[in-house]
Amino acid sequence: MTTRSTLLLGLAFLATSAFADMTYYVVGYPDTETGSFGVQIDNNGPITKLVTSSSTFPLWSILVPGVSATTPYKYVKLDPAGNPIVFESFTRSLAVDPTAIQTAYEVFDREVTDMKVPLVPLVYEPWEMSKTKIFDDGVIATIHLTGDTERWEGILKAPMEAQPMNANFRYINDKLVHSVDNITIAVSGKSSMEFNKQAIKLEFDTKANQTFFSRPSIKLRSESSDPTMIREKLYIDVLNAVGVPTQQGAWVRVFMNSKPVGLYLMVDDIGNSFLKQTVHHGDGGVVRGSLWQMNAPEVDRQGDLKYLGPTEDTYPKDCYKMKTLGGNPVTAPMTQLIQLMKSLEDFKPLEMNGGTYWESLIDVDGFLRNMAMEYLAGSWDAYWWSGSNYFLYFNPSLGTDNPPKGKWQWISTDFDGTFGDGDPTDTLTTYQAYADFSKHDRPMITKLIMQSPDLNKRFEQTLKDIVSYAFKPEALFPRLEAYEKMLEKDVAWDDSIDRSGYPGKTNAWT
Incomplete structure (x- = not known):
């Protein structure tokens, strides 16, 4: 009976797979306008040419009849005559899902389409935000x-003066194609303009019904100072683990007119939409409060509060x-922000209870967690070290009163100068x-963290919590190793792009 059952199961498997x-779907750019891609079924089997269209390019596809999901295959770059030029160096298979009838939207010469990335252990309850596909x-x-x-060439050759x-915009991940015509592109950032790989901002006109999954604008971070291109994303990951609202990020390959621009970290642009989708959990009914961005254009001029x-x-x-x-x-x-700074001026840390004084004014836990991360990750281009790169948001929905009176929330941004990247010190010393x-x-550091006994105690406990659960090798290294494997070919691809005709620094990493 057991043998017969096994035989029947085997026949059922063959019926669903054979x-x-x-x-088959693959994202790829041929070497010429009339080149294409194909898929080779089974090892050394026939090559079937894939097709694309103006509404899907650079996504290519073809239906191949009578093929099992478990049959090995690989993609092939073809010349205009349909002859093979480049075969993928590895063989693919959908053996994990023998009932599949299509592939994901795979990428030519990239073995992994969707990497299983280990999670960073949670330190505190995560901040609830609206879900997005991007x-x-x-x-x-x-x-x-x-x-x-x-x-476009004019922008890259003179980014400081560029308008x-x-x-037209097309986004392709492993599951979807999303196209929007006539969006706005601009260079972005300040220090990133010192490099010959520019950071980019993409804006979608919501008045013209343009949309990118509830994001009217996104930023493409160039990561020009980071040879790994991982630091900023890892910082975001740990901020998520400590339960504060923060930008989200994911890597993207960017092409303009089928020419490579580079590998970028796509992140939220902090503004009204970010407040709705991230801070207010996707609730569009909340009336947004005041949002301020602080920077330090010079050493002696800082957003120091x-x-x-x-x-x-x-x-x-x-x-x-x-x-x-x-x-x-x-x-x-600036009325509310000046009131906050006046409260900071009036605060006497050795005479007043810090928790009692500040709990009605700011999200104290969120502030302490952000500052703990600035210290632990050596975020030298942020508030603690430089009085720069953060936002303050007056969230009208926070507070214990009914209705709430609102509190200020700290939102950190721009995490490229972290984990030793550009750090002016050789080693991390004590936080004091x-x-x-x-x-x-x-004064948010000197008065609240250094001089207020009760807030200092809470800060030190925050440090202990973060390093006990998330900020330690056994928590971060598995994720780092997954990122390294995932990015290896694309970082090398980014480094291979010739940007010698554009102004700015070039990092000669190998």
């Missing part, structure tokens, strides 16, 4: 742009930039000696 019709940790998607070649341009008086004209505009007005008067948009405040004070 006579299926399989559709930030998948294990998938490197493709962004295919088409636009005026001369305009935005329009282009020092109180400079009741009037806005005393605060440097390039250090404090309003992103959303919130509940402030149009004629005095991590930064020198004698020449330029940053």
Whole structure:
């Protein structure tokens, strides 16, 4: 009876796998406009040419009848006559799913389409945010742009003076193709412009019903200073593990007019949509509060939150930039932020209970977790060290009152200068000696973390929690190793792109 059951199961398996019709999909760019791709079924078997269209390129596909999902296959780059030029160096198979009738949207010469990336252990309850299809940790998607070649070359050759341009946009991950015509492209960032690989911002016109999965704009981070291209994403991963609202990120390959631009980390652009999708968990009914972006354009001019008086004209505009007005008067948009800085000025850490004083003003836990990460990861281009690269958001839905009176939330950004990348120190010292405040004070650190006994105790406990669960080799190395395997070919591809005709620094990594 057992033998008969086994035989029947085997026949059932063959029936579902041996006579299926399989559709194969691959993303790829041929060497010429009339070149193409094919799929070779079974080792040394016949090659079937794949097809594409103006609405799917660079995604190619073909249905091959009578093929099992378990049959090995590989993709082949073809010349205009259909002759093979390049075979993939490995063999693919869908043996894990013998009932499959199509492949994922695979990428030519990339063995892994969806890497299973180990999770970073949670330290605290994760911050709930709306789900999206575009930030998948294990998938490197493709962004295919088409636009005026001369305009694009002009942007790359003179990024400091460049004006935005329009282009058509196509996003392809392992499951979907999403196309939007006539979006806006601009260079982005400040220090990234020092390199010959530019950071990019993509904007979608919501008034014209353009959409990119609820993101009206996204940023493509060039990671020009990081040879691994992993640091910024890993920092985001740990921020997720400590339960604070933060930008999400995923890697993408970017092409303009079928020419390689490079490998980028695609991240949220912090603005109104980010507040809705991330901070307010996708709830569009929440009236958004005031959002401010802080930077340090020079060493002596920082978004340090020092109180400079009741009037806005005393605060440097390039250090404090309003992103959303919130509940402030149009004629005095800085009102709430100045009130916060005045509260910071008035706080006497040795005379007042820090928790009692600050719990009604800010999300204390979120602030301490962000500062703990700045210290642990050596985030030297952030608030603790530089008074830069963060946002403050007055979240009207926070607070214990009914209705809530609102609190300020700390939102960190720009994590390229982390984990030793550009760090001005050779070794990480104690947090008490991590930064020198004698020449330029940053009172959120000196008053709350250094001088307030109860908040200092909470900060040290936060440090202990993070290093006990997430910030340690056994928690981060498995994820790092998965990222390394996932990115290996694409980082090499990015390094191979000739950018010698563009201004800026070139990193000669090998």
